[in-house]
Amino acid sequence: MxxxxxxxxxxxxxxxxxxxxxxxxxxxxxxxxxxxxxxxxxxxxxxxxxxxxxxxxxxxxxxxxxxxxxxxKPGEEMIPAEPRARARTIWYEEFGDTIVQAAGAKIFFNRAVARLVKREPDLAAADRAEAEEMPKIYDYLEGVLPEDGWLVGGRFTLADLAAACPIINVAYVSDAPESGQWPKLAAWLAAVKARPSVAAALEAEAPTIAPMLAK
Ligand SMILES: N[C@@H](CCC(=O)N[C@@H](CS)C(=O)NCC(=O)O)C(=O)O
Missing domain, CATH: 3.40.30.10 (Glutaredoxin)
Structure with missing residues (x-):
């Protein structure tokens, strides 16, 4: 595949x-x-x-x-079967794909990708998204993250993966998500990044990311 x-x-x-x-x-x-x-x-x-x-x-x-x-490959590894858990997992995927990505892309694209694809970066748009849009997202996650650290069902699911993916991009070019201002968010993001499947993906993308972050 x-x-x-x-x-x-x-x-x-x-x-x-x-x-x-x-x-x-x-x-x-x-x-x-x-x-x-x-x-x-x-x-x-x-x-x-x-x-x-x-x-x-x-x-x-x-x-x-x-x-x-x-x-x-049917199975509950990533998408729980229990109706409420399943529906909440899909909500968090949607949230990651639309709400988080809409704000996060303004930061990551303008601070990291634009130069590489020879587009004029709109750094003011990145700063605005970081100051005005992302904090609402971080506040929301800080409020919904349970003490056990995972968004749905006490274990890593598509909910965590999809919500974290755009924040991982933001964290390449913004200190906010890991600053400690949102402690549950920071701990959750660290746990997602430490997941072996995610850690392997991050390692594999590092050579592509490096030139985007070069000063
Ligand atoms: N809903 C799509 C969104 C895909 C998407 O927007 N990908 C971006 C990259 S993060 C893209 O291809 N952008 C290039 C473009 O819009 O031309 C999905 O879930 O795959």
Whole structure:
């Protein structure tokens, strides 16, 4: 199975880690901004990453890809079956993909990606998102994180993975999430990053991240 995309994308990281947690082998092939292999060009009609290629089956969108993987290997590893836990897991995935990513991308894109793709960074937009949008997200997480540290069911699930992925990107270029101002958030983020599947993904993306962070 091939994942087309750039490893540091929160959506790409989400499917890479999800696959690892499900015991599904994936090969990651670089793609993005309209450039990549046939599987990406044909499988992602709007040029977004990730795209999936499984033989002759092409699919885009991280949530669709995760749904496919979960159906291939049914089990509760990442998506609980109990109705309320399952629904809350999907809420946190949606929250990560839309609310967190909408704010986080302004910070990560403008402080890390723009220069690399030869676009003019809007640093004021990044500063505004950091000062005005992200604190509401951190406050929310600080309020909902249980004492055991995981968002749903007392264990690592898609909820933690999806909500954390865009914050991991923000943390590359902003001290706030790990500053200690939101102690439960900082502890949760550290626990997510320490998860072997996530740690392996972060190690694999480090060479791609390094030039983005170079002064
Ligand atoms: N809903 C999609 C979002 C994918 C997405 O927006 N990916 C970004 C990278 S983080 C992208 O491809 N951006 C390039 C573009 O918008 O042209 C998913 O879950 O996969």
């Amino acid at each position: 091939i994942i087309h995309g750039a490893r540091p994308s929160p959506f790409v990281r989400k499917v890479i880690v999800f696959a690892a947690e499900k015991g599904i082998d994936v090969e990651v092939q670089p793609a993005g901004f309209g450039r990549g292999g046939e599987g990406y060009l044909n499988g992602s009609p709007f040029g977004k990453i990730p795209a999936l290629e499984d033989g002759d089956f092409l699919l885009c969108d991280s949530t669709a890809i995760i749904t496919y993987m979960d159906a291939l």
